[in-house]
Amino acid sequence: MLLDSHPDTTGVDFGDLVQGELDVSYSEGDRLPVRMRRQDGSWSSITDTYWSRATYDSVLGEAGFEDREQCEPLLDPANGAEGDPVEPERRQRWHAATARPPFLIVSARRPLVRS
Template sequence: MTAESTEIISYLEPSIADDYRNWDDSASWLLGYSFLPLALGLDRLPDTRLLDLGCGPGEVTRWLADRCNARITAVDTSPTMIALADEHAPHERVEYRLSEDGRLSFLADGEMDSAMACFLFTCVDGEDQIREIITEVARVVRPGGRFTILVPNPDQVSGAVFEGFKRGEDGARYEPGELMPVEVQRTDGSWTTIKNRYWNRDTYRTALAKAGFEGPVKELAPVLADTEGVADPALRGDRAWERERTAAPFLLLTATR
């Protein structure tokens, strides 16, 4: 496993946004995205209005629109990502929108039934920014609506190796907001190294509470056995999934407005 480059990840840079589509996201699909309908309760909400914050190139957005018959407003701050989504993941029930200032000014108060943010906050520099983003989500989600945050599991760092990626340096410990190297495999077998911000559970829980999301925050930390009846069996492929049998690479945090 060798790293090609090291840089603070920014999907505003066209080269990084383009390269993102070549990353091996097998683990994200099997143990992350597949659990979004469960966390959000989308199967019980036909024709739901869903906000996808930080939609990237739109593959997950399009899948959810089909899987859950959702009407989705998908938002990103990267013009390149929105262009990729429009080109490669168009859908009649999806509207892709560019947010130039991180605000959702094109959405009214309480307009959305639910919202999600997948791997967004590892690219956010400060806790104040995280709170501002979540407060804006709280504004546009109706009372009783859910907000699910899908993040790398904060317990799995210090050189944790999963299928397709490695998080952190061996033996290192990270404080909230600290930059952490992540080695990512591409679909062609090559590797690249990026840097993400490390945030712990308390960061998200505090921001959710301050924004007005009430009640306990529910957690899902799926391991391989949990995928039975949830994820498409084909997603397992022919990979070993050794660490994923006992350690959850991702965490889904869900709060109710």
């Protein structure tokens, strides 16, 4: 199982996370700038690598993995609903991840090889 930034949400501002630049098209293997807000409010930057959903599937398939699945988790809108004690700025950031998935979870199973 692996967790990576979602290739279909590059440039989306999730408030605490921005993966890639808005209106930039990325190709397989391109460098992907990622900015994350720290607990103290400052920002940290790293460089990731862009891989499409199709690439994950084909690479795992070529390596002999079966039962390949991709999951696109969204945050539960009820946890950031009006009336929740969450501060308004955090509620707004939460909303972005209820509509679009910031991450992609890929799972697969490699069959046992018996000799």
